[in-house]
Amino acid sequence: MKIRTEEGRTFFYFLLLAAFVVSYFLLQDYLATIVFSVVVVVMFKPAFDLFRKWFRGRETPATLATVVLISLTLLIPLFLIINITVNQAIEFQQQLSTLVVGKNVNLTNVITHINRLLASVPYLDRYQLTEAEIVENVRGIVEPVATFLANKAVSIGSSSAEWVAKIIIFLSIIAVLFPGYERFIQLLKDLSPLDDRLDQRYIDRMTVMTKSMVKGVFIIAFVQGVVTGIFFWIAGVPYVLF
Template structure:
C-alpha cells in the first residue's frame, strides 16, 4: 500500500514538473518546432556526411547546418526584407492617395456591369460591398505595415529566436538518433506504436514542409515573374503574397493574379490581362494541381479536404508555422485512431478483449 502511494505520488510529481517545464518552454515553441523540422529535413545530408567521416560528428553537423543556412535561412531573410519594404511603400502610397483603390474598384464596376446586376439580384448593396472591400484592403495594408514596424522594432528578439533555432538544430542533427531512442524508452505507449507515431511525425513533417514550400515558392516565383514581365507594380510584393496564399490548397495564388487580370481588363489593357489570365490558369494553377498531390498528399496519406482544413486551422491557431503544424496534427490524429481501431476494436465491430 505504501509502495503504491509512493508510485502515484511520483507520477503526479512527474506530471507537474513536466507541465511546468512545458510552460517554461512555451515562449520558444516556434524556434523549437522549426529546429525539429529542419533537422528532420536535413538529417539525410548529415547521415551521408557522417557515413563518410564518422570520426567528426561535430564538424559534419556544423557543415549540414551551414548548408541549411545558405539554402534556406539567408534567402528567406533577403526576400522577407524586400517584401516588408515593398509592403510598407505600397501602403504609404494608398494612404497618400497616389493609389486610389476606390477609383480602381469603380473602373471594374463600370467595365463589368454584369457584376452589378448579379449583386443586385442577390439583394446586396453595391456601395456597402465596395466599402467593405476597401475596408478589408486597408486593414490588410495596415496589418502589414504595423507588423513590418513591429518586426523592425523587435529585430533583436527575432535574431535571438533565429539563433536559438540554429543552435538547437545543430544538436538535433548530431544527437537526433540518440534522442529518439531515449524518447521511445521514456514514453509508455509501447515501442511499436511509438516507432509508428514517430515515423508518421517525420514523414508528414518532411512532406508538408518540403512539398508545400516547393509548391508555394514555385507558384509565387512564377506569379512574381509574370507581374514583372507585364510591368505591373511591386512584383516582389505580389509574388511573396502569392507564395503565402499558395500554402492554402485549392485556393492559393489565384486570389492575387485573378483580380489583377480582371482589373487589367477593366482598364482596357486586354493583351496584358489575357496573358496574365492564360498564364495563371495554365501555368500557375497547373503547378498546384500537379506538384501538391505528388509532394504532399501522397506522402502524408491525407485526403485533400483534410489537408485544406488542417492547414487553414493551423494558420489560424499557430500563425505562419501552422501550415506545417496543422497537417501534422491531422496526420497524428488519424494515426492514433488507426492504432486504436487496429488494436482495440475487433473486426466484428465489438471491443477487443
C-alpha cells in the same frame, strides 16, 4: 517499503506532465522556434548522416557542416528576396519623388488628358483636376505609408534582442539534436508505455508526415509565386515584391 512499478510509473508521468506545463508557461514565447528547430532537424537529418560518413563518424564537424547547409538553404533565398524588395522600394521612392517634387511633365499631360475627358462628359464638365490636388492626394497616401514603415523599422529594432535569443535557441537545439537524435528517439521510446516497435512505427509515420507537409507547403508556395510572377510580368506590373 518497496514501491510497486505501476505506482512509480504513474508518479513519474505526473511529474513529467507537471514539468511540461511549467516549461510551456516559461517557454511559450519560444514554442514556435522550438517546433521549427525540431522540424529542421527532421528535414536535414539525412544530410547530417551523409556529412558524418564523410567525416568518418566525427559528429562535431558533421554538425557544423549541416548548420552551414541550413544557413545557406534558408538565408540565401531570404537575402535575395530582401535585396530585390529593397531595390524596388528605392526605385519606387525615387520615381515617386520625381513625380511629386519634380512635377514630371507626364503628370501634366495625364491631367490635361483627364480634364479633356471630363469636359466631354455631361454633368462632369464642371470637375477639373489640378496638379496641386494630385500632389496633395499622393502625399496623403505616401505619408501614412512612410509612417507605418518607420514604425515597423523601430519595432524590428526593439525586437532584435528577442530575435537573437530565438536564433541562439534554434542553433542550440539543432546542435544538440543532430548528434543525439538516436538517443532522443530512444528516450521517447523509454518514456512511452507502448511497445518499442509500435513507438517506432508512430515515429516513422510522424517523420514521413512532417517531411511531406514541409515539402508540400514549399512546392505550393513556389508554384504559386512563379505563376503569380509570370502573370505580373505579362501584365507589366512594376514593384512586384515591394
